[in-house]
Amino acid sequence: MSSYNRSVSFKQRAASSPRFSRKTWVSNLFCALIVVGSIVSFFFVIGCGYLYVLPNLTHSFHDREDRFSNFSVSDDTCDVFDGNWVLDDSYPLYNASECPFVEQGFNCLDNGRTDNDYIKWRWKPKNCVIPRVNVQRVLEMLRNKRVVFVGDSMSRTQWESLICLLMTGLEDKSTVYEVNGNKITKQIRFLGVRFSSFNFTIEFYRSVFLVQHYWAPKHGPRRVRSTLKLDKLDDISKEWIDSDVLIFNSGQWWVPGKLFGMGCYFQVGNSLKLGMQITSAFRTAINTWASWVDRKINPKRTRVFFRTFEPSHWRYCAVL
Ligand SMILES: *[C@@H]1O[C@H](CO)[C@@H](O)[C@H](O)[C@H]1NC(C)=O
Protein backbone atom coordinates (compact mmCIF):
# COMPACT_ATOMS: atom_id res chain seq x y z
CA MET A 1 0.00 0.00 0.00
CA SER A 2 2.87 2.37 -0.60
CA SER A 3 0.87 4.52 -2.97
CA TYR A 4 -1.77 4.96 -0.30
CA ASN A 5 0.76 6.13 2.27
CA ARG A 6 2.45 8.38 -0.17
CA SER A 7 -0.68 10.11 -1.18
CA VAL A 8 -1.67 10.55 2.44
CA SER A 9 1.59 12.19 3.31
CA PHE A 10 1.36 14.41 0.29
CA LYS A 11 -2.06 15.61 1.27
CA GLN A 12 -1.04 16.22 4.82
CA ARG A 13 1.89 18.23 3.69
CA ALA A 14 -0.17 20.20 1.26
CA ALA A 15 -2.73 20.91 3.90
CA SER A 16 -0.20 22.27 6.34
CA SER A 17 1.43 24.59 3.84
CA PRO A 18 0.90 28.34 4.33
CA ARG A 19 -1.97 28.41 1.86
CA PHE A 20 -4.03 26.41 4.32
CA SER A 21 -2.68 27.85 7.53
CA ARG A 22 -4.89 27.48 10.54
CA LYS A 23 -5.39 31.20 10.85
CA THR A 24 -6.79 31.59 7.37
CA TRP A 25 -8.83 28.47 7.80
CA VAL A 26 -10.41 29.57 11.03
CA SER A 27 -11.14 33.08 9.91
CA ASN A 28 -12.59 31.78 6.69
CA LEU A 29 -14.77 29.40 8.56
CA PHE A 30 -15.81 31.97 11.04
CA CYS A 31 -18.37 33.27 8.65
CA ALA A 32 -18.95 29.95 7.10
CA LEU A 33 -21.63 27.41 6.50
CA ILE A 34 -24.21 29.90 5.47
CA VAL A 35 -26.40 27.70 3.55
CA VAL A 36 -25.63 24.09 3.47
CA GLY A 37 -24.13 22.64 6.59
CA SER A 38 -26.46 23.80 9.29
CA ILE A 39 -29.69 23.04 7.50
CA VAL A 40 -29.02 19.76 5.90
CA SER A 41 -31.22 16.83 6.62
CA PHE A 42 -31.24 13.36 5.30
CA PHE A 43 -34.17 14.22 3.07
CA PHE A 44 -32.27 17.11 1.68
CA VAL A 45 -29.32 14.90 0.86
CA ILE A 46 -31.59 12.44 -0.84
CA GLY A 47 -33.72 14.97 -2.58
CA CYS A 48 -31.62 17.91 -3.62
CA GLY A 49 -28.17 16.67 -3.27
CA TYR A 50 -27.65 14.56 -6.30
CA LEU A 51 -26.60 15.59 -9.73
CA TYR A 52 -27.72 12.42 -11.33
CA VAL A 53 -28.37 8.89 -10.34
CA LEU A 54 -27.12 6.43 -12.89
CA PRO A 55 -29.99 5.14 -15.02
CA ASN A 56 -29.92 1.64 -13.58
CA LEU A 57 -30.19 3.05 -10.08
CA THR A 58 -33.00 5.42 -10.82
CA HIS A 59 -35.58 2.71 -10.77
CA SER A 60 -34.88 1.50 -7.27
CA PHE A 61 -34.69 5.07 -6.10
CA HIS A 62 -38.15 5.87 -7.42
CA ASP A 63 -39.56 2.75 -5.84
CA ARG A 64 -38.87 4.26 -2.47
CA GLU A 65 -40.51 7.58 -3.00
CA ASP A 66 -43.76 6.56 -1.43
CA ARG A 67 -42.05 7.25 1.88
CA PHE A 68 -41.95 10.95 1.12
CA SER A 69 -45.57 11.78 0.79
CA ASN A 70 -45.40 15.25 -0.71
CA PHE A 71 -42.05 14.86 -2.27
CA SER A 72 -41.31 13.17 -5.51
CA VAL A 73 -38.45 13.85 -7.88
CA SER A 74 -40.16 11.88 -10.64
CA ASP A 75 -43.14 14.23 -10.55
CA ASP A 76 -42.76 16.80 -13.34
CA THR A 77 -44.18 19.59 -11.23
CA CYS A 78 -41.58 19.11 -8.54
CA ASP A 79 -38.14 20.35 -9.41
CA VAL A 80 -36.25 20.18 -6.13
CA PHE A 81 -33.55 22.43 -7.53
CA ASP A 82 -35.96 25.25 -8.23
CA GLY A 83 -36.90 27.01 -5.04
CA ASN A 84 -35.88 29.38 -2.29
CA TRP A 85 -34.41 29.44 1.14
CA VAL A 86 -37.11 30.49 3.56
CA LEU A 87 -36.81 31.47 7.20
CA ASP A 88 -38.27 28.87 9.52
CA ASP A 89 -38.47 29.71 13.19
CA SER A 90 -38.65 26.08 14.15
CA TYR A 91 -35.06 25.75 12.95
CA PRO A 92 -32.24 24.93 13.59
CA LEU A 93 -32.71 21.19 13.65
CA TYR A 94 -29.86 20.78 16.12
CA ASN A 95 -27.66 22.88 18.36
CA ALA A 96 -24.05 22.64 17.17
CA SER A 97 -22.73 23.35 20.66
CA GLU A 98 -24.36 20.19 21.89
CA CYS A 99 -22.93 18.00 19.15
CA PRO A 100 -19.47 16.50 19.68
CA PHE A 101 -19.01 15.92 15.95
CA VAL A 102 -19.01 19.53 14.84
CA GLU A 103 -15.53 20.85 14.07
CA GLN A 104 -14.64 23.84 16.17
CA GLY A 105 -14.14 26.01 13.10
CA PHE A 106 -17.70 25.40 11.93
CA ASN A 107 -19.48 26.24 15.13
CA CYS A 108 -20.12 29.87 14.23
CA LEU A 109 -22.22 30.79 17.27
CA ASP A 110 -19.66 29.28 19.61
CA ASN A 111 -16.94 31.19 17.80
CA GLY A 112 -18.69 34.46 18.48
CA ARG A 113 -20.97 35.09 15.53
CA THR A 114 -23.75 37.33 16.81
CA ASP A 115 -26.52 37.08 14.22
CA ASN A 116 -28.36 33.77 14.05
CA ASP A 117 -30.92 33.99 11.28
CA TYR A 118 -28.62 31.95 9.08
CA ILE A 119 -29.30 28.80 11.11
CA LYS A 120 -33.01 29.07 10.33
CA TRP A 121 -32.90 28.70 6.56
CA ARG A 122 -35.01 25.91 5.14
CA TRP A 123 -34.99 24.93 1.47
CA LYS A 124 -38.41 25.28 -0.14
CA PRO A 125 -38.82 23.90 -3.66
CA LYS A 126 -41.30 25.95 -5.65
CA ASN A 127 -43.93 23.32 -6.33
CA CYS A 128 -43.64 20.86 -3.53
CA VAL A 129 -42.97 20.48 0.14
CA ILE A 130 -40.09 18.56 1.59
CA PRO A 131 -41.53 17.08 4.77
CA ARG A 132 -39.80 18.05 7.97
CA VAL A 133 -37.26 15.47 8.95
CA ASN A 134 -38.60 12.87 11.33
CA VAL A 135 -35.50 11.85 13.23
CA GLN A 136 -36.93 8.72 14.83
CA ARG A 137 -38.08 7.46 11.49
CA VAL A 138 -34.74 8.10 9.85
CA LEU A 139 -32.93 6.36 12.72
CA GLU A 140 -35.14 3.34 12.14
CA MET A 141 -34.60 3.46 8.40
CA LEU A 142 -30.87 3.38 8.96
CA ARG A 143 -30.89 0.48 11.40
CA ASN A 144 -28.20 -2.08 10.44
CA LYS A 145 -27.06 0.09 7.53
CA ARG A 146 -23.83 1.67 6.37
CA VAL A 147 -23.87 5.19 4.97
CA VAL A 148 -20.69 6.45 3.29
CA PHE A 149 -19.82 10.01 2.32
CA VAL A 150 -16.86 10.53 -0.02
CA GLY A 151 -15.41 13.87 -1.02
CA ASP A 152 -13.95 17.11 0.26
CA SER A 153 -14.70 19.30 3.25
CA MET A 154 -18.15 20.15 1.87
CA SER A 155 -18.93 16.49 2.14
CA ARG A 156 -17.46 16.28 5.61
CA THR A 157 -19.61 19.10 6.92
CA GLN A 158 -22.71 17.44 5.49
CA TRP A 159 -21.60 14.26 7.21
CA GLU A 160 -21.22 16.16 10.48
CA SER A 161 -24.64 17.76 10.10
CA LEU A 162 -26.39 14.49 9.43
CA ILE A 163 -24.79 12.93 12.51
CA CYS A 164 -25.71 15.91 14.70
CA LEU A 165 -29.24 15.91 13.38
CA LEU A 166 -29.71 12.22 14.10
CA MET A 167 -28.21 12.53 17.55
CA THR A 168 -31.05 14.81 18.59
CA GLY A 169 -33.23 11.69 18.55
CA LEU A 170 -31.14 9.83 21.11
CA GLU A 171 -31.49 9.86 24.88
CA ASP A 172 -28.03 8.46 25.48
CA LYS A 173 -25.53 10.35 23.34
CA SER A 174 -22.66 8.21 24.58
CA THR A 175 -23.90 5.38 22.37
CA VAL A 176 -22.54 7.35 19.41
CA TYR A 177 -18.79 7.35 18.86
CA GLU A 178 -16.04 7.59 16.26
CA VAL A 179 -14.92 4.04 15.64
CA ASN A 180 -11.20 4.76 16.09
CA GLY A 181 -11.67 7.35 18.80
CA ASN A 182 -10.47 10.07 16.43
CA LYS A 183 -11.26 13.74 16.74
CA ILE A 184 -12.90 15.26 13.69
CA THR A 185 -10.13 17.05 11.82
CA LYS A 186 -9.77 18.15 8.26
CA GLN A 187 -6.77 16.06 7.22
CA ILE A 188 -7.93 12.70 8.41
CA ARG A 189 -8.69 10.29 5.61
CA PHE A 190 -11.31 8.14 7.25
CA LEU A 191 -13.83 8.91 9.96
CA GLY A 192 -16.59 6.54 10.98
CA VAL A 193 -19.30 7.31 13.48
CA ARG A 194 -21.26 4.45 14.89
CA PHE A 195 -24.76 4.68 16.32
CA SER A 196 -24.46 1.56 18.42
CA SER A 197 -28.05 1.35 19.65
CA PHE A 198 -29.23 1.29 16.02
CA ASN A 199 -26.29 -0.71 14.69
CA PHE A 200 -25.42 1.65 11.85
CA THR A 201 -22.42 3.74 10.84
CA ILE A 202 -22.10 6.98 8.97
CA GLU A 203 -18.64 7.24 7.49
CA PHE A 204 -16.58 9.84 5.71
CA TYR A 205 -13.69 9.26 3.33
CA ARG A 206 -11.67 12.25 2.33
CA SER A 207 -11.03 12.06 -1.40
CA VAL A 208 -11.13 15.56 -2.75
CA PHE A 209 -10.59 14.61 -6.40
CA LEU A 210 -12.10 11.09 -6.29
CA VAL A 211 -9.30 9.96 -8.61
CA GLN A 212 -5.79 8.89 -7.60
CA HIS A 213 -3.36 11.51 -6.41
CA TYR A 214 0.16 10.31 -6.92
CA TRP A 215 3.74 11.42 -6.76
CA ALA A 216 5.20 12.75 -9.97
CA PRO A 217 6.77 10.35 -12.44
CA LYS A 218 10.56 10.26 -11.99
CA HIS A 219 11.66 11.90 -15.21
CA GLY A 220 8.94 14.49 -15.64
CA PRO A 221 9.43 18.26 -15.68
CA ARG A 222 10.52 19.80 -12.40
CA ARG A 223 7.36 21.79 -11.77
CA VAL A 224 5.36 18.55 -11.68
CA ARG A 225 5.35 17.52 -8.05
CA SER A 226 2.37 15.23 -8.19
CA THR A 227 -0.20 14.01 -10.66
CA LEU A 228 -3.85 13.14 -10.69
CA LYS A 229 -4.38 9.88 -12.52
CA LEU A 230 -7.64 10.75 -14.21
CA ASP A 231 -8.31 7.20 -15.35
CA LYS A 232 -7.93 5.62 -11.90
CA LEU A 233 -10.30 6.02 -9.02
CA ASP A 234 -8.75 6.78 -5.62
CA ASP A 235 -7.03 3.75 -4.17
CA ILE A 236 -9.25 3.80 -1.09
CA SER A 237 -12.30 3.34 -3.33
CA LYS A 238 -12.55 -0.34 -2.48
CA GLU A 239 -13.59 0.69 1.02
CA TRP A 240 -16.69 2.42 -0.37
CA ILE A 241 -18.25 -0.50 -2.17
CA ASP A 242 -20.04 -2.46 0.50
CA SER A 243 -22.45 0.25 1.63
CA ASP A 244 -26.17 0.97 1.61
CA VAL A 245 -25.99 4.66 0.74
CA LEU A 246 -22.99 6.16 -1.02
CA ILE A 247 -22.82 9.94 -1.38
CA PHE A 248 -20.08 11.59 -3.44
CA ASN A 249 -19.04 15.13 -4.05
CA SER A 250 -16.13 16.87 -5.74
CA GLY A 251 -15.56 20.26 -7.30
CA GLN A 252 -13.95 22.74 -4.93
CA TRP A 253 -10.45 21.40 -5.49
CA TRP A 254 -10.61 21.50 -9.28
CA VAL A 255 -9.18 25.00 -9.45
CA PRO A 256 -5.75 26.25 -10.61
CA GLY A 257 -4.59 27.23 -7.12
CA LYS A 258 -5.14 23.79 -5.71
CA LEU A 259 -3.74 21.99 -8.77
CA PHE A 260 -1.12 23.76 -10.89
CA GLY A 261 -0.32 26.14 -8.04
CA MET A 262 0.64 23.14 -5.93
CA GLY A 263 2.61 21.51 -8.72
CA CYS A 264 -0.15 19.03 -9.44
CA TYR A 265 -0.79 18.10 -13.09
CA PHE A 266 -2.93 15.55 -14.90
CA GLN A 267 -1.99 12.14 -16.12
CA VAL A 268 -3.87 9.56 -18.20
CA GLY A 269 -2.31 6.11 -18.40
CA ASN A 270 1.42 6.74 -18.48
CA SER A 271 1.28 10.08 -20.19
CA LEU A 272 1.43 13.42 -18.53
CA LYS A 273 -1.16 15.90 -19.85
CA LEU A 274 0.49 19.21 -19.14
CA GLY A 275 -1.78 21.29 -21.35
CA MET A 276 -5.05 19.74 -20.26
CA GLN A 277 -7.76 22.15 -19.14
CA ILE A 278 -9.22 21.66 -15.69
CA THR A 279 -12.80 21.37 -16.97
CA SER A 280 -11.87 18.60 -19.33
CA ALA A 281 -9.84 16.85 -16.63
CA PHE A 282 -12.80 17.06 -14.27
CA ARG A 283 -15.03 15.54 -16.94
CA THR A 284 -12.57 12.69 -17.49
CA ALA A 285 -12.40 12.05 -13.75
CA ILE A 286 -16.18 12.00 -13.42
CA ASN A 287 -16.38 9.51 -16.28
CA THR A 288 -13.85 7.34 -14.47
CA TRP A 289 -16.03 7.62 -11.40
CA ALA A 290 -19.22 6.75 -13.33
CA SER A 291 -17.73 3.68 -14.94
CA TRP A 292 -16.41 2.58 -11.55
CA VAL A 293 -19.96 2.85 -10.18
CA ASP A 294 -21.24 0.79 -13.12
CA ARG A 295 -18.66 -1.91 -12.61
CA LYS A 296 -18.43 -2.14 -8.84
CA ILE A 297 -21.69 -1.08 -7.31
CA ASN A 298 -24.62 -3.41 -6.97
CA PRO A 299 -27.70 -1.23 -7.56
CA LYS A 300 -29.85 -3.65 -5.58
CA ARG A 301 -27.75 -3.06 -2.51
CA THR A 302 -26.43 0.49 -2.76
CA ARG A 303 -28.01 3.81 -3.60
CA VAL A 304 -25.53 6.23 -5.11
CA PHE A 305 -25.71 10.02 -5.08
CA PHE A 306 -23.47 12.60 -6.65
CA ARG A 307 -23.88 16.01 -5.11
CA THR A 308 -23.62 19.12 -7.18
CA PHE A 309 -20.89 21.71 -6.93
CA GLU A 310 -21.90 23.87 -3.98
CA PRO A 311 -20.81 27.19 -2.47
CA SER A 312 -17.54 26.99 -0.61
CA HIS A 313 -17.41 27.59 3.12
CA TRP A 314 -16.47 31.21 2.88
CA ARG A 315 -18.09 32.64 -0.22
CA TYR A 316 -20.40 35.67 0.13
CA CYS A 317 -18.94 36.58 3.50
CA ALA A 318 -17.75 39.95 4.59
CA VAL A 319 -14.03 40.14 5.16
CA LEU A 320 -13.35 39.64 8.85
C1 LIG B 1 -26.96 25.59 22.42
O1 LIG B 1 -26.38 24.88 23.49
C2 LIG B 1 -25.56 25.67 24.31
C3 LIG B 1 -24.87 24.74 25.30
O2 LIG B 1 -25.77 23.82 25.84
C4 LIG B 1 -26.41 26.74 24.98
O3 LIG B 1 -25.60 27.56 25.80
C5 LIG B 1 -27.06 27.59 23.89
O4 LIG B 1 -27.93 28.53 24.46
C6 LIG B 1 -27.83 26.73 22.93
N1 LIG B 1 -28.24 27.56 21.81
C7 LIG B 1 -29.48 27.54 21.34
C8 LIG B 1 -29.74 28.45 20.16
O5 LIG B 1 -30.35 26.87 21.83
Ligand SMILES: *[C@@H]1O[C@H](CO)[C@@H](O)[C@H](O)[C@H]1NC(C)=O
Ligand atom coordinates in the same frame (compact mmCIF):
# COMPACT_ATOMS: atom_id res chain seq x y z
C1 LIG C 1 -48.42 17.87 2.11
O1 LIG C 1 -48.98 18.96 1.41
C2 LIG C 1 -50.19 19.44 1.96
C3 LIG C 1 -50.73 20.52 1.02
O2 LIG C 1 -49.72 21.34 0.53
C4 LIG C 1 -49.93 19.97 3.36
O3 LIG C 1 -51.11 20.45 3.95
C5 LIG C 1 -49.35 18.84 4.22
O4 LIG C 1 -49.01 19.34 5.48
C6 LIG C 1 -48.10 18.26 3.53
N1 LIG C 1 -47.62 17.12 4.28
C7 LIG C 1 -46.38 17.03 4.70
C8 LIG C 1 -46.02 15.76 5.38
O5 LIG C 1 -45.55 17.90 4.51
Ligand SMILES: *[C@@H]1O[C@H](CO)[C@@H](O)[C@H](O)[C@H]1NC(C)=O
Ligand atom coordinates in the same frame (compact mmCIF):
# COMPACT_ATOMS: atom_id res chain seq x y z
C1 LIG D 1 -25.73 -5.10 12.53
O1 LIG D 1 -25.75 -4.80 11.14
C2 LIG D 1 -25.06 -5.74 10.33
C3 LIG D 1 -25.16 -5.25 8.92
O2 LIG D 1 -24.59 -4.00 8.79
C4 LIG D 1 -25.68 -7.11 10.47
O3 LIG D 1 -24.92 -8.04 9.71
C5 LIG D 1 -25.68 -7.52 11.92
O4 LIG D 1 -26.36 -8.76 12.06
C6 LIG D 1 -26.37 -6.46 12.76
N1 LIG D 1 -26.26 -6.82 14.16
C7 LIG D 1 -27.31 -6.91 14.95
C8 LIG D 1 -27.04 -7.24 16.38
O5 LIG D 1 -28.46 -6.73 14.54
